[in-house]
Amino acid sequence: MASFELREPKKKPRYYKLIANVLVNGKNERRYGRFDFDPTELKNARARNAAAKAAAAEFERLEQEKADKEASNAGKTFAVVAQEYIASNRSRMAPSVRLKGDYDSNRNKENTSLKKEKYLQRIQCYPEFSEKPIALITKKDCDTMIRFIEDSDARVYKRAVLKSEAKEFKTVSCPKIAKKCTIREETIERIFRGETVSLDSAQQVAAALGKTVEQVFEVEIDRRPMTKKTMREYNLFIRSVLNYANDNYGTSLQMPIIKASGRKSRSVDCLHSDEVEALQTALKECSMLEKAIILCLLNTGVRRGELAGLTWKDVNFREGTIHVSKSLLVFPNYGYQLTTTKESNIRDIDVAPEFMAFLKDYHEQWKSRKKLMGASWQKNLEKKGSKYAQSLLDLRGNDFVICNDYGFPINPDSYAALVRRVGKKAGIEKIHPHMFRHTFVSILLSNPNIGVATVAAEAGHAQPSTTLAIYTQVYDRRRDEIRKQMSRELYKDKF
Template identity: 25%
Template sequence: MATIRKRSEGTYQIRVSCGYGVDGKQRNQFKSYKPEPGMTPKQIEKELTRQAVLFEEECKRGQITSAVKFEKFAEQWFEEYAKVNLRPTSYARMKQLTKRVYPAIGHKRLDKITARDIQKFVTDMLVNGKNMNTGKPLSRKTAVHHLSFISDVFSYAIRMGMLTDNPCRRVYIPKQEQDEKEIYTLDEVKKLYESLRNEPLKYQVYLLLAIYSGYRRSEMLGLEWKDIDFEHNIIHVRRTSQYTAEKGIYTDTTKTRKSKRVSKMPVSIMNLLKQFKAEQGAEAEQLGTKWEDHDRLFTKWNGEPMNPQTPFEWLKGYCERIGVPFKNIHSLRHLHASLLIFEGVDVVAVSADMGHSVVGTTLNLYSHMFQEAKARNCDAISNALSFTNEIGTEKESPDEDETEVETEQQALAL
């Protein structure tokens, strides 16, 4: 029920109770009304009643929100929604995003944040933001992640009946020229392979299996020996190995439903896996009760699942030792995709092999590779049908003077 209070300056205050906020305190909304000059007391009373009814209806429809600050409500979102519905890795990543979001808009009331406020934050991040680790400018993808987090919080407020509009819908993230992915060249891969014999067997297996399979790092580290079918030379991807500071190393499901897949492997890789299994078995027997049997392929010295950072650190050091530029552990996956594409494998098959949920993801990630492959296909067709270039080409008739000279030469010869 709305209440009306007259102020000394000739204005009126309309107050409507809007229930309780996320902190458990009662929330009231206020609206001021100033009568037009010349209105009679009866007209003012009638108009005040009308304004009070309209204001109360607006509050009931949720068009007026409680005065909760963005940071406070976002923390409530983390507790009520994110912790329950998001993967631990996604939850941890969202928490990291608050380091930039809260200083920018965390102090603002949820109902006072406009699309311009969020647009300014996003634009400033792209123009002036720097990566905390590398010092390089922030990418468009980083801006998309921050905007997505803010949008998720606003969407939750709408579901809770606190808002009716998400200002993030009107925010524009400028497109940037997509950097070409760093991929090892075949010469670099050859050098990686030639020097590999001096490395521990588990890293030999990791590098070659990563190139041949194109698995994500989390999928590689999630492999267990029961996933290896030595009889049919196939490997099943059924889980991932993840890490957060809060949970440590833990087992999770695959990224998407289609990430669960089966890969056929060459005999050379399967033989290397057999050798690796035998070596691991010998190590486990030597350690005895100190060995923790998790059935994982890639482990620490005592059988515990390997830390996700370990393959990264090994590959970086290995590249430095043999003089090959380090291009990130994920570039091995890109290398696998590029080899498939340049061998003429169609996009649907590449997408399935990479475990992408939709073909569009594959096209977006490797569009320039498919374009280059398409250009090569055009050249291949032209070369195969080169004989068609002669069609429609007539031999030019010899010039009359040339004919006369040729006739004279024939006569002399006789």
Template identity: 55%
Template sequence: MASVKLITPQHKPKYFKLTANIVVNGRKKRCYSRFEFDPKVLKTAKARYAAAMAAAIRFEAEMQQEALNAKKPEPIRTFAEVAEEYIQSCKARKAPSARLRGNYDASKDKANTTNNKETYLRKLQTVSPWFTSMEINKISKGDYERLMDEMEVMGPCRRERATLRPGAEVYKTASFTKLAAKCDVTPYTIAEAFRGKTVKRHTADEIAKALGQPVEALFQIEVVEHALSQKTMREYALFARQVMQYAADHYGTTKPEFALPAKGSRPRFVDCLHEDEVHTLLKELDRCSMIEQAVIRSLLNTGVRRGELAGLTWDDVDFAGCTVHVYKSLMVIRGFGYQLTTTKESNDRYVDVAPEYMEFMQRYYDYWKTKKRLMGASWQTVIEKKNGKHYASLRALAGNDFVICNDQGWPLNPDGYAAMVRRVGDRAGVRHLHPHMFRHTFVSILMSNPEIDVATVAAEAGHAQPSTTLMIYTQQYKKRQKMIRSQLSKELYGR
């Protein structure tokens, strides 16, 4: 709707600024003009405002008509074309610079899921080319359901694995580093292949190309088939809906049936550890290495995300105040390497922890200082070969005293926490353990105490809103159902 604003310059006559809001190709656009008036003709402020509003309405109508006349017909976009554009927009948002900009919260995206989207699009083009070649504005819900049916019956997925043949080592006439310079594979991966480890077909092809030999002469190829899991099916379905939503937002192809639910509008199942599982895991930790203890105890006692734990430095640990300062996150992003960024919600919080945890952290800090002293000049100067592809990004982190680090003082890849946690959980008899389960447990423990309000729990966990805490963590850690039943029996039946 048109609007006006009175402008009063110091040494020039007054005038009204006219603002027209028009729609061009499904997007709102603002146009500006000015209305100059003669104070002798329009003597009152009311008359001047009325004349300015009439001029603004005429200006808006003229600009809208001009936009309609100049509007070019939109090119016909297929599902595949819109999907490519959507993937490129996701790639632009995952750059470290985008994560540090102020508008990052409006368009979050995980670094690893963008690469998966490219795989989803290639698979859809292979299985259902009729769907990906359809015009985006003509796809109906029936077409979408047919696509999902075809994905279910498309048969098992095929993957080719390669193992080095006996005696193929004789073809290696150069070092792994020189071979890596001739192909798209790291020296570490080539070394693993020559040790007899099973690798992907792409890796085998690249090594054969570097050696100048046919791949069949070097590797034994095996075809592995496996069915498409329900989780993967959901990912394909979500990707198709995201592309349709992107088309609706940018090109006005409104399809209400494809609208994604608002974030946080549906509660989800939260898997947390039970009391006996926590005790079993803590007993097993006494027999684990210091780094395993540090990772698992920190995740359980602070409820931080794995990226936030990876970015934690000793300056963030307040032994006297019994708090941990969480304001940054360390991620490994493809194409950028190790990057220190903001937390998921771009917040800054202090997490209160148990004194027993701080006692362990003091022992671990002494162990950390001993390790640093023994390494001497090698501390944060030597980089292992397997981290060679992240050399530049690791060097940029030199000088930070990371709590969770390797023997050279470099931070551990947070993506590797899952294997470590699962390994310790298997030894303790706690199956299907993953790092985020400790965060669920941390929040559920706090919420089980009725004297700790939801706002406090949300602040400790780093949630943007307390409603997020209430929406997700509907389960309780211990005796919550029993307390509810006891309270109802006491109040209603006097028991």
């Protein structure tokens, strides 16, 4: 039965504490509320107590209805609850809102939700788990589900290599073949050099030559088990859904610690010292914009969106640091949007004095270009930006470091083509923007005087464990150095 207690704080108005006894899953549970009253309307204790009693009864009724609803929802299957969890985390407003204090409630980006939907689709292939009521799921069920995914969801890659006798089928040039395909001319050249390509590329080239894939290519099947990283993602998704059920449906599921095995993730791809030197040599013949993008990526290790969102206010010439607090991304429904960095990690990156000297020269050229453009600055839109014209115009007033001749930011998705172009001049194949981030972190980790926590802070990783999990090959080299150091210091007289 509901009850109430009068509370009289010293420096605050008096109020009634409401106490409701609610039946939850066959057990009594106490819930508490509050009733504030106006002394001018309820002038005596009798009137106040009567109003508090009515408020307590209504509070108990509402809490019981809420508990009953939660109990009925606890009968929903894992798949249904997972769909509700994904929907609740999908951002429904413009990404720019994340810069205005509402990031925590709208932190999931569209691509993150799509990944969760794929995880759920895979889990639904095991109905013994996905169709089980959420309130009945146990740790054993979760372990079984993870093992099922690990055993049955190995990735199968089909690759193709040109047969040696198939070169006689090539009666026209690669550019002419490319016109009949959707793949790039460089890929077709790689095919006829005897390099391994995807089955899709092989099918297109075979069709362009008027042959079947079997006539032109040797098809190889590469079956790879799930990586530990992917298994951890499934693990985290299942735990998140169970936690969502606890918060919203009144269940009391214990979060299982599911051991994720799987094969070891492949090592990250980094630029070696000779490739960095070749790249810097090639930059001497490149435009100032190409130099700025390549050197910024290499010296700061920022992500593409973070570089695109960088403004001159973020560059501290006196301290020699780059302040990273936002990203500029292009969303299908919103166009160019300033949003938070990944995991909302705001940081200051320490850079080399030589790079800061380059930025000073680049800044002078940037100011000269702005002065030269005059009234056209951040007003005239190029044809490439006309699709998202309004979103670009909304960004006026920001002095972006990486911009076109009219001061508008460049789509970060276009950085990849620029990086490949410069890499080709340097003789580096298969280069991409994120490779510079891997290189930046690897360089820092290679110095034993720089702690892992410091590297994680400079790179913007949420936890130092993320740094070690991704860059394991560099950490393994550090472990070798630790062993050697211990051997030299402790056993130097014995060798």
